[in-house]
Every structure is written in C-alpha cells, then in structure tokens.
Amino acid sequence: MTRHDLHCHSNVSDGTLTPAALVARAAERGTTMLALTDHDDTSGLAEARAAAAGHGLTLVDGVEISVTWRGYSLHVVGLDIEPGNAVLQEGLHMTREGRVERARKIALALDGLGYAGSFDGALQFAANPAMIGRAHFARFLVRGGMVRNAQSAFKRLLGAGAAAYVPHVWAQLDAAVGWIRASGGLAVLAHPGRYPLDDATMRELLSEFRELGGAAIEIVADSHRPQLYRKFCQHAQFYGFAASTGSDFHSPGESYFDLGAAPPLPSGCVPVWERFKRAG
Numbered sequence: 001m002t003r004h005d006l007h008c009h010s011n012v013s014d015g016t017l018t019p020a021a022l023v024a025r026a027a028e029r030g031t032t033m034l035a036l037t038d039h040d041d042t043s044g045l046a047e048a049r050a051a052a053a054g055h056g057l058t059l060v061d062g063v064e065i066s067v068t069w070r071g072y073s074l075h076v077v078g079l080d081i082e083p084g085n086a087v088l089q090e091g092l093h094m095t096r097e098g099r100v101e102r103a104r105k106i107a108l109a110l111d112g113l114g115y116a117g118s119f120d121g122a123l124q125f126a127a128n129p130a131m132i133g134r135a136h137f138a139r140f141l142v143r144g145g146m147v148r149n150a151q152s153a154f155k156r157l158l159g160a161g162a163a164a165y166v167p168h169v170w171a172q173l174d175a176a177v178g179w180i181r182a183s184g185g186l187a188v189l190a191h192p193g194r195y196p197l198d199d200a201t202m203r204e205l206l207s208e209f210r211e212l213g214g215a216a217i218e219i220v221a222d223s224h225r226p227q228l229y230r231k232f233c234q235h236a237q238f239y240g241f242a243a244s245t246g247s248d249f250h251s252p253g254e255s256y257f258d259l260g261a262a263p264p265l266p267s268g269c270v271p272v273w274e275r276f277k278r279a280g
Contacts, residue, residue: 004273006035006060007077007218007246009188010042011127013064014135016251018127019048021044022259025053025252031260033273035060035079040095040133041131042083060279063088064190065179066095069205072195073160076176077218079244080276081185088153091179095171096130102168103132109164110137110157115146134158135250150254154264160196177212186275187214188209188244191221195230206239216242216272219265222256223248226263233266243269 009015010022017025026034034057036048042063052059061081070262081088107119121140126132138153147153157164171179180187189209197205206217218224219232236243241244243265247257265271272277 002033003030004245004271005031005033005247005249005262006062006079006188006244006272007037007064007221008034008249008259009038009064010036010044010048012041012209013038013131014133014250016125016139016254019033019044020051022249023055023057023059023162024050027052027157028261029258029260032162033058033279034259035062035077037062037064037077037079037246038094039064039070039131039133040099041128042089042092043128044083045083049098056210058279059183060273060276062182063092065176067094067176068168068170069173070201072197073170074173074195074205075190076214076248077188077190077244078180078183078185079188079216079272080278081116081180081183082278083183085183088179089183089240091171091175097129098168098170099133100129102166104136105166106134106158106164109166111158113142113163115144115157115164119253132210145149147228167188173208174212177209177214178277181213184277186216186242186272187212188216188218188272189214191223192217192222192232194223202235206235206241210239212240214241215275216244219243219269220245220262221248222246222262229263229266233269236269240277242272244272
C-alpha cells in the first residue's frame with residue numbers, strides 16, 4: 001500500500017477529527033506523507049504541521065476548492081500551496097461565503113420533508129460553523145436514526161437530484177486553478193471518476209484543465225475502483241498530468257479508504273509528489 005495520502009479532511013471542514021488527531025491517525029497507520037485538504041479553508045494547516053513534526057511525518061499544505069463547471073459540481077485540490085498567499089485566501093473567503101446560505105436552504109428542504117431542526121442539528125457536528133455542509137446534515141440524520149448511514153443520507157436526501165439537494169454555483173474552474181497557481185501550488189482534479197460525465201465531456205474537461213495550468217489528476221481515489229485506475233492513468237499520460245492519490249478520508253467508519261490505505265499508483269504514472277517544491 002502507498003504511504004502517501006494527498007487528500008483528507010479534518011473538522012475544519014467536514015471531517016470529524018481535529019487536524020492533530022488526523023495526523024496522529026495517519027502516522028499510526030504508517031503514512032509518511034500527508035496532505036490536509038480541507039474544503040475551501042486552510043486554517044487547520046498550522047495545527048497539522050505542528051503535529052506532523054512530532055510524528056516524523058511530512059505534511060503537505062493543501063486545500064480542496066469547490067468548483068462549478070458547465071453546471072457540474074467538481075473539486076480541485078491544491079497541493080504544496082503557500083497557505084498565506086493573499087490571492088488564494090481571498091478566493092477561498094469568497095467561496096466560503098456561499099456555504100451557510102446553501103446550508104440554510106438545505107435545512108428548509110429537510111424541515112419541509114419532516115426532518116425538523118436540521119440546521120441546528122447539523123451545526124452540532126460542524127466544529128467550524130462557516131463550513132457547514134452536507135456531511136454535517138448527514139451526521140445529524142444518522143445520529144437521529146432517520147437514515148441508516150451517511151451513504152443512505154446522500155442517496156435519499158442530500159445527493160444530486162435527491163429530495164433535499166440544493167444546487168449551488170461555486171468558483172469557476174479557471175479561478176480555482178488560478179488561485180492555486182498564484183500560491184505556488186499544483187492544481188489537481190479530484191476523483192474525476194465521480195463526475196457524471198460521458199467520455200467526450202471528460203476529455204473536454206481534461207483538455208481545459210490542462211490549458212488552465214492544471215498539473216495532476218487523482219488516479220487512486222475513494223470513489224474509483226481498480227478499472228478506473230488504469231483509465232485515468234492513461235488520461236494522465238495523454239494529457240501530460242502527474243498522478244495523485246488519496247483516501248478522501250473524513251471520519252472513521254465513513255470513508256471507503258482509511259488514511260494511508262489507498263493502493264499504489266499504477267505503473268507508468270508520474271507521482272505528483274515528485275513535482276513538489278516545498279514538501280518532500
């Protein structure tokens with residue numbers, strides 16, 4: 001198993017562990033390089049870095065930015081960023097501003113479906129209220145016995161097209177890539193196999209991402225199965241992308257991969273960490 005995990009979340013966004021606890025769990029599981037990539041927020045990186053020093057683990061400064069592209073919701077991970085960069089922080093601030101508004105709309109929809117008190121209930125699971133999101137609503141629903149698990153909450157209520165799904169226009173792809181590059185980081189298209197794109201549209205996305213300065217795509221991801229590893233490795237080779245890997249870990253028992261448990265990259269891929277300037 002690879003010991004590089006370049007996509008995970010703390011309770012600064014929608015994970016359940018503090019940054020320090022997340023690093024400790026990763027180290028216990030043998031991870032040697034970890035990127036904390038909270039959604040639209042970098043405020044957990046200082047704590048994670050201090051913890052990593054105590055565990056002998058290389059901490060990669062990262063972030064995951066919510067993006068809207070042709071009406072589709074995508075995620076772009078920034079790796080090896082400079083967290084204090086003013087351009088990046090201004091962009092992240094603008095992106096975060098829409099989260100609470102969306103959460104209130106989700107709560108209205110859930111309340112209308114009979115799931116009363118959903119906003120306050122979700123807030124109980126959000127250590128950072130400014131980052132309240134669907135995962136917090138899912139935990140509220142699970143804790144209240146209203147759904148069996150988080151996956152069921154998304155399928156029945158919170159996922160795209162479900163009864164309480166609220167679409168939102170996030171950052172544009174060119175803006176998100178630009179913020180990451182302004183901070184000296186590498187822009188990585190997260191879990192591309194998750195998006196409901198046909199082959200032609202996927203090629204258009206990858207081509208545009210490359211033209212904008214995208215550096216890598218996730219090959220091994222929680223929502224990819226082995227047949228997709230090879231497919232996206234081939235895409236990476238064709239478009240000149242490096243390959244990234246990550247568990248997309250959020251919480252024990254919620255994530256398909258635990259920290260550091262993702263399988264190795266396929267042969268022929270160029271690991272993205274070979275292009276890091278500040279980490280490694």
